[in-house]
Amino acid sequence: MADKYLELIGITTRFGDVEALQGVSLSVARGEVVCLIGPSGCGKSTLLRAANWLTPPNEGTVRLDGSVVGHAPQGRATAAQIRALNGHRARIGMVFQQFNVWPHLTALENVVRAQMVVLRRDKSEAEAKARQALADVGLSDKMDAWPERLSGGQKQRLAIARTLAMDPVLMLMDEPTSALDPELVAEVLAVLQRLAEIQMTMLIVTHELGFAMRVADRIVFMEAGGIVEQGPPQELLSNPRTDRLKAFLDKLSLTTLPKDREHAEI
């Protein structure tokens, strides 16, 4: 795809002596679903967190729809730059492995709060939007529930609803199902699949290869802080060109693939 909607250019991130990302460039087209795979510690989370400048890189540029989200190295951000960044973040939904739902707010309030605080929507509009988003993820009957009463799958769907209510143009997801009990993975993947069907632009870190196969337009394989190989799922997974991807798939298929077959039913 030629259209570059999200552009990560030359992203280098260092943590002390560790170079977590070594000049990584990656573009995502509008409506495209890209799955990031790779061994633990290879820099997937760091790359995702560079995309919304949550972990600002040491070098590199991030652009969304042509406008700069972040550019490094850069001196202290000005107030205007911080406002612009927060504006971008409001349109970039992020879903975390650990859900990070807000435990002091009910499900409905979780979805309402940022709409009111960040987008300055009034209460009735925010609540209408929140009800719709909660319905979209199948949580209509949990509006008034406290997060601690929800299962892991429900918490993650709540977190997704919270970002959907912001009318995101892009979703970043960092292993959205990795913290879930196996029997709860399917309900979350089903929600993600629906998002893919409505052409939501998504960058998803996942170990669920079966899921990636079904929804991804492109799979990107990372290792040791760089992109090793990328391509359409079928092609990439059935014909890995590099030994490193081959080795990774061999190791993963032992653990993940059987589990994924079950999910393929939904």
Next chain:
Amino acid sequence: MTLDLTIFVDYGPRILLGFWMTIKIVVLAISLGLPFGVVLALARRSRLRVLSWSALAFIEIFRNTPFIIQVFLIYYVLPFYGLRLPAEQVGVLALAAFGSAYFAEVIRGGIDAVPSGQLESARAIGMSDLQAMRHIVLPQSLAIILPPLTNQMLSLIKESAILSTITVQEMTMTALRVQGETFRPFEAFIMIALLYWLLNEVVAIAMRALERRWTTKPVEGEA
């Protein structure tokens, strides 16, 4: 030693005036010191070095020197710089500064106890750092902050007695005067001991009520 009840009757009203002054001073000191404590706690976490270091220096100085010395320094040194304030105002400022240093540490502890993912998810959705603090982090810190905060308020109330040394007409000062005039220390001091105790109980009970109100979630169905 027998109790001379007439002292209570004759001097009670004066003691109550002192009590009223103590209440005014303490309420003012807490209303200044608490918000300033929040500012200090946030400054302490700031990425701006000047800010975090100044906050740290302030907190360390006020926590590691005796309150009575702080009071003397402020009372006797400020006039040298042309700032001559009435003793009551110096007292309020000194108590507020002293209290804010302790409040700041309690608040910072509460903020740090909230998992980092909470702040991250708030920032990732577009909240500014201050919005994230106000809407996401601080409300969750309350349960952790309130009990030690109450303790700090109680010690602030007790420390206010020190202000008698700079002639603030608060309760301890009044009791000292009454004692000087009557030579009946027991009656004078038992009155104010009871009043300090009463004030602290009221504050402790009010804070516990706040704690229940702010930190207990309604049972499901009630929400």
